[in-house]
Amino acid sequence: GAVVSQHPSRVICKSGTSVKIECRSLDFQATTMFWYRQFPKQSLMLMATSNEGSKATYEQGVEKDKFLINHASLTLSTLTVTSAHPEDSSFYICSAARVTSGGANEQFFGPGTRLTVL
Amino acid sequence: KNQVEQSPQSLIILEGKNCTLQCNYTVSPFSNLRWYKQDTGRGPVSLTIMTFSENTKSNGRYTATLDADTKQSSLHITASQLSDSASYICVVSARAGANNLFFGTGTRLTVIP
Numbered sequence: 001g002a003v004v005s006q007h008p009s010r011v012i013c014k015s016g017t018s019v020k021i022e023c024r025s026l027d028f029q030a031t032t033m034f035w036y037r038q039f040p041k042q043s044l045m046l047m048a049t050s051n052e053g054s055k056a057t058y059e060q061g062v063e064k065d066k067f068l069i070n071h072a073s074l075t076l077s078t079l080t081v082t083s084a085h086p087e088d089s090s091f092y093i094c095s096a097a098r099v100t101s102g103g104a105n106e107q108f109f110g111p112g113t114r115l116t117v118l
Numbered sequence: 119k120n121q122v123e124q125s126p127q128s129l130i131i132l133e134g135k136n137c138t139l140q141c142n143y144t145v146s147p148f149s150n151l152r153w154y155k156q157d158t159g160r161g162p163v164s165l166t167i168m169t170f171s172e173n174t175k176s177n178g179r180y181t182a183t184l185d186a187d188t189k190q191s192s193l194h195i196t197a198s199q200l201s202d203s204a205s206y207i208c209v210v211s212a213r214a215g216a217n218n219l220f221f222g223t224g225t226r227l228t229v230i231p
Contacts, residue, residue: 043221043222043223043224044162044221091159093162106152106164106167107219108164109154109161109162109163110161111160111161112160114159
């Protein structure tokens with residue numbers, strides 16, 4: 001259990017276009033999902049926290065108008081990179097929170113999406 | 119300042135050998151510590167999770183230790199395999215919730231035949 005999927009796994013787009021990345025919790029309902037960005041040889045950096053049915057909470061320095069997040073259901077969150085630029089090229093990872101059998105609140109990560117903006 | 123530091127940055131070992139990765143943290147208040155394995159181009163996969171009261175936790179060939187007094191943790195890998203080549207990330211949670219995670223920069227392990 002606790003499987004999180006992302007689609008697409010890789011995407012290449014032209015500068016100025018928009019790209020949508022989907023994150024799904026396949027076998028559990030997640031009230032909270034998270035979006036991270038990871039540059040080469042660096043750790044994951046939290047971009048935003050997404051709660052079902054409400055506006056996402058963005059970390060300092062992350063432009064909410066550029067990185068649109070929609071959490072339409074308990075199993076789906078989407079990240080749209082608008083007007084993409086080459087500096088947006090990165091590895092985007094989502095995670096979904098679930099309370100484990102031991103009572104701990106744990107995040108389960110998706111496989112990531114490699115975005116390349118030409 | 120809440121920080122998580124890992125050492126070494128990278129490590130190369132021969133297949134079949136053991137190794138130990140270190141994690142020091144200054145996160146407070148402490149809730150739990152997790153070790154993740156991240157293969158290149160993939161998302162992190164949880165190996166172990168330990169709370170304040172746990173000193174040791176094993177998952178197959180992976181054994182994690184936690185010393186909450188010194189704020190140190192280690193991940194020991196025994197009888198390494200080529201498939202163990204990956205980045206190992208130490209993540210500390212500051213509260214009893216999923217939202218407040220602090221990530222280490224990881225240790226890049228390469229196992230060679």
